[in-house]
Amino acid sequence: MSQPVVVDSVAALRAQIRDWRRDGLRVAMVPTMGALHDGHISLVRIALQKAERCVVSIFVNPTQFAPSEDLDKYPRQLARDLDQLGAAKADLAFTPTVGEMYPAGFATKISVGGPSAGLESDFRPTFFDGVATVVAKLLLQATPDCAVFGEKDYQQ
Template identity: 85%
Template sequence: MSQPLVVDTVPGLRAQIREWRREGLSVAMVPTMGALHDGHISLVGAALATADRCVVSIFVNPAQFAPTEDLDKYPRQLARDLDRLTEAGAQLAFTPTVSEMYPAGFATKISVGGPSSGLESDFRPTFFEGVATVVAKLFLQALPDYAIFGEKDYQQLCVVRKLCRDLDLPVDIVGAPTVRDAHGLAMSSRNAYLDAAELDVARQLNVILRQTAAALAAGADENGVTGKATAALLEAGFDSVDYVAARESLTLTSWRRDGDGRLLAAAWLGRTRLIDNVEVSSFIP
């Protein structure tokens, strides 16, 4: 298979997509920050199942990192990423520089309300502003028909959907299931930071979340079981827990027991912060 075309400028990106449009081809986009793993590759597969052409953006977005976060050490491995995209069949890789995305004098930010409130925002208050701004730019630069996002970053998926609805961005947002390793750990570029002992602990996150979701679906008290989940994560070896919370699945408002929801969590292992989520079925007494 041939390597995808690599472009690093907005005019180059638009020129190729215009050519596809002249051929009557549909386009799906997969926004990433690189360090591609099997979860990302599954998104490429979903894109190619949805549209005729797939463009993958690889851009470590400084706007979504707080000053205390891991921007400098975030893994960057473009050559390996392009090899993976070749195997996956993506046709175009968009690899802009920071100055291409945020030229001198750039001063615009996008703030999305609703599903961005709470959870991640309580601990990373600038994160979704950075996500919304870069995603809006990518959509306006590429004008894809579809964009594929993984459900592992579930709150982010809800924020992007809200962004497109509120601003009438003509992009169909497709959520793809979380890809997990054989032990149930959600694939993440940050998993590379974990040593063998930490991986054993990290793999308990999904186990505890599933147990908690089952208890909620069976009618257990929400505050009681989420508190027990936090205690169980700490007992399993996590250093701290930012949150374990049940939310309504579309708006991320408080979960109603008669509706489907999501149980979301964020916890720390050393310097590595892991997030995950699972479905919560409605309680039927």
């Protein structure tokens, strides 16, 4: 079993996707925060039914954690995640750093208003804005033909 190609920069991500598009291939994306489980792997399988290439992002997004939440305790198990992605035949893992996703001077964010009222944002006020911002960034960085999200992401 081989692991997917791993890139940690937007430039490398875009270069690989550009090569695939030159070959006429469709690209699907599965955004994750890592600590992959069977649900994530099922999303990879769906992505590969919809496109010839699958990109899985693995990024623990600090902007969706409130100051009172422990970002540092979020599970990180990249080697295990890459093994699982290899077994599922994902093509590329995008593993950016916080600095790559939110470089110095970064100022743009998405603010989710009305639709988030009465949901998770009642308890975690920065959550939806952080999720919406990072998902928009990932989609703009990868420009996939489709993205696959799980049921847990439905609320988001």
